[in-house]
Amino acid sequence: MSDRVALVTGSTSGIGAATARRLARDGYKVALHSRSSADVGKRMAAELAGASYHQADLADEQATRDLVAGVLKHHGRLDVLVNNAGQSIRIPHADLKAATPAVWRRMLDVNLIAPFVLVTEAEPALRKSAEEGRPGCIVNIGTHAGVRPKGASIPYATAKAGLHHVTRLLALALGPAIRVNCVAPGLVETPMTASWPEATELWNTRSAMRRPAKPEDIADLVAALVANDYVTGEIVIADGGLNLT
Template sequence: MNTESTKAVIVTGSTSGIGFAIASRLYAEGWRVTLNGYRTEKEGADLCAKMPGADYVDADVSTSDGAAHLVKTAVASFGQLDAVVNNAGVAWRIDHSDLDAVDDEFWDKIMAVNLKGPWNVAKAARPHLARSSGQIINNASLAGLTTTGSSIPYAVSKAGLVHLTHLLAKALGPEIRVNAVAPGYIDTPLTHEWQSVRDYVEDNAPARRLGDPEDVAEAVHGVMKMGYVSGAIIPVAGGLQVL
C-alpha cells in the first residue's frame, strides 16, 4: 500500500492557482486532502467533485478562530492530521519606490494573511501533527530572500514567513518538521498580466522559462518526503535566486 494513502493534509488557499496544484498533486499521490479558501458551498462542492473523497472548509486563516475551525473540521473528517501546507496568501503590485501608495490597510491585510495565517494554522495544528510526527510546509517566496516582490509589504511578509519557518522548525522538533518552498515568478491568474516580470524571467532565469503551479506542487511533494530535512527554504525559481 502507498503509505501516503493513509495520511491527511490541509492545504490552505487551495481553490485556485498554486494551492489547487499542490492539493491536486497530493491527492494524486494518495493523500486525503482538505481544501480551503473563500468559496460558496456549491463552489466548494464542485472543487471536491474533482477530488472524490476530499473535503472543503471555508475558513479565514488570518484569524485564530478561522484556523482553529479549519483544523478541527479536517481532523473530524479524516481522524488525523499528518501535514499542513500553508499556501494562503495575497499580493498586489505596488512599485517599491512608491511608499505613499502603501497605507495601513494594505500592510495589515498582507501581514494578516501571509504571516499571521501560517502562525495561526501552525498553533491550531500542533497537537495533531505532534501525534502523527507530521510536518508543516510554508509557501514563502523568493521575495522573502531577495529585494524583489510585488510590493515592499509583500516581501517583508514573506521574509517573516522564512524566519517563522526557521523558528518553528527549532521549536517544534523533533515531533514536527517545518520547511518552506520559495517560489519565484509563477504563472497564475494573479500574475499572468505582469508582462514586464514575465519578460525578465524568460530572458534572465537560468531555466529560461516561466514557472507554473505544478513546479511548486512538485517541490512541496518532494520536500514532504525528505524525512531528515527541517528548517529548509527551497527556492522554486528556475535559478533566479543565483542572479
C-alpha cells in the same frame, strides 16, 4: 498512505490546486480550502478520493482556528499542513505613501499571522501523527522576494520574509516530531500573476530556465519535502535560476 490527511490552504487554483492534486496522487486525503470559490472547491473534493472542502477567510482569526477544527472533525486526523494561501498587492517600492498601515496589516495578517495560527492549531494533531513513526509535516509557501529585495510590494515581501524566518524558528521549536520547511517560488503562472507582463518578460529573458514556473513545478517540490522525513528548517528557492543573475 490511505489514512493520511493533508490540509492545503488556498487550494482551488494555482499552486494550491496543483499541490492538492499532487498529494492526492501520492495517496493523501486532501482537505481543500479557499476564502471564496466554494463551487470550485466542492467540485475538486468530489474528484479527489477522500477529499473534503472547507471555506474560511484567513484574515479572520476565529475562522482560521475553526478551519483546523473542521478538518479534524471531518477526517479525524492531520498529518501534513501546507500553508499556501496568501495575498499580494502590487505597489512600486518607491511609492512609500501607497504602502499604508492598512496594507501592511492585511499583508501581515494573511501572509504571516494566519499561517502561524494554523500551525498552533494543527500542532497537537501533527504531534499525534508523529506517534505512528513519521514526523508531522508543515510546508510554508514563501517567495523569492523574501530572500532578495524584489517583489510586488515591500509589505508583501516583508511578510513573506517573516514567514521564512518563522519556518526556521518552528523547525527548531517543533522538531523532531514535526518538520517545517518552506518553498520560495519566483514568478508562477497563476491567475494572480497573469496581469503582470513585465515580470513574465523578466523570467523569459533573464532566468536560467527562461520561463516562469508552472504550478506543477512548485507542487512537485512541495511533495518532495513532504515525502522526505529528515529535511527541516529549509527555505528552498524555486525561481528558475533568476537569483543567479
